[in-house]
Amino acid sequence: MSGAARGWLAAAALALALGGCAGMTAKSDPAAGGPGAATARDPLAARHRQQAEALEADAQLRRAAEEWKIVLTITPDDAKARQALDALRAKIDRAVTERIDEGRKALARGVQVEARRKFLTALALDPGNRAAFDALQNDTREVEFMTYTVRAGDTLTAIAQRYYGDRSRSEVIWETNQLPPNPKLTPGTTLKIPEIPGVPFVHPEARRPAPVVAAVPTPDVPRPATPAPAPGATAPAGKEEFTSEVNPLLAEAREALDRNDYGDAIGTIDKFLVGKPGDREGLTVKKQALYGQAKSQLDAKQYSESIQSLTVLARLQPDYEDSSALLKQARVRMIEQHYTQGVRFYREEKLKEAIAEWRLVLEMDPGHANARRNIDQAEKLLRGLEQRMKK
């Protein structure tokens, strides 16, 4: 049950105690709005005014505003209540704008968890705020999860039972990790254990490390490049299979890498590197992604794209794995591709197109004798054709 409802239960208890009396006043009040009405109105309004003030003092601004509206429902001419409501509304607007602003800045820095929290707190103040809502829905990814290293004998249901107290939540772990239908868990591999809204982590070590502290890093203190253990994390020694994820963007990029979505991985890690240029872990992920991308492009015969990826990779680390061999291979295949394309055009008597292809070949490999010879021959033919046309 929500906090608001709980608060209302307390209010209702008060109302119940007053019930008998209110019944009597209500009976004498059928002429509400008439001269006698003020006597019934005022204590009623006073009670809500009191509540509004108490809520405002407790920084529960939205509910305080509602109480002021209730006061004004009962006594519409209460100028002081109107003033109080207007002032409170302005205060809420300012706070909401500020939080959305902070959320956007956090997004720009790539700190998803903080952005999410800022937008959520804005909505808690103004639950109809479309800017905060849209930002939360479209620009913010929920990426909070733990990682778990599989041990011999583990099953998804057992892990789900440990984390969520609910075996059937194994499906969420299954989906999050994009596992095959009947997965065999290999000891040593890692699984992501996501937070499930509405389902508290039950495993003692799995509790979210001090959410408020972890979610809102002090804005003026830059986060260390190598993430320190989250404050409040209480993993007892000897039980080290649970580690809280370090940086959501980094995690997101790794996740993309795991599903071979290299484009997404590169886009995400670039955002991460803007905030932490030169971060070693970040660069490792980027290199892996570029390498994977180049390979898959090579397989898909997208040679120029592959060469591009490999060139970027070479700038980061020229001797990365077999990247220089791959680059050579991509070049050779691309040359072949253009060369045979030229031959195809030539056969179709598209001489100009054929020449263009072979010129590309020469650009990449100036010593390509066949291309040179073919160009000469095609140009000769073209000239002959043109002369015949003139006649």
Added chain:
Amino acid sequence: MTTRAWVLAGAALLLGACASTAPTPEPTATPSSARPGPRPAAYQSQDFVVTFAQPGDTPETLAERYLGGADKAWMIEDYTGLRAFSPGQEVVIPRGPWNPAGVTPGGYQIVPILTYHNLAEQAKGRLVLAAASFREQMRYLKTNGYRVVSLADFVEFTRLNRQLPQRAVVLTFDDGYHAFKDFAYPVLKELGFTATLFIYTDWVGAGRGALSWNDLRELSAAGFDIQAHTKTHADLRRATGETEAQYARRMQAELEQPQELFNRNLGHRSQILAYPYGRWEEGLLPKVKEYGYIAAFSVRRQGNASFVRPLTGHRSQIYSEMTLDDFVRNLNVFQEENLR
């Protein structure tokens, strides 16, 4: 002014103390419902109605009186946190949505969307639920104050256009089994629950176990919502080795052909999709959108906040081996989080 108010508030409290020692008023003593009399006193503004419960008043009667329909009773229950009132008790009634996103300083609302498949007298395998279990589960929802809302209303919730009851739950039935008509429909009708059927069009009319287009038209007329579950119930993710062109053709068949059949047989297109096996991937979403779906659902076992991405909604499958406790674990409607 303020001083006077405080004095009056004090007086009210004293009176309250008085009243608690006085004998409780008998309902028959003031049969206000019997005599025509004046309308009960109420203060009204554009935001709220502040009134006093009459003997016999319930959230339903008050909603009928002030909100234009008993179906709005949830607004009174959710706002006051009460489901019953004593005569004379003050009741504050919001006249419109006060929290469309369902976000409060203590956390946020999540909406469980339950997924059923086939039903039979006896359970058979995971996905054929015993009719008696289904009845038990639906009764549980009713007696525990859950409000079954339509999937369309939920989709509006994800667009910030509609506040939902705090205990809102959505019911969905996948594939289009004829057993829905035999076992689910009577229970839902009795309890006044609505539901969405996700049908894959190759299955429609395919033998005795399947609903026909005629059945679906009938159910649609009876207030049930029919939506698409693709053409063949194949995994919509791009297969390895599948070229861009092949994939595009396959998605056209899976996503557009149901639309044509919906149009022809039900007179409308489908706006909501259930992913077969719950499987989706990022690259699929633009295609889903392209063919006119505004929301789509996996079977990831978790509830949905208002701000969930509408094309990646979650549903929780209910299996035949689940106990009532297991079932209840899928009904969380609130995520606590300090958002102050």
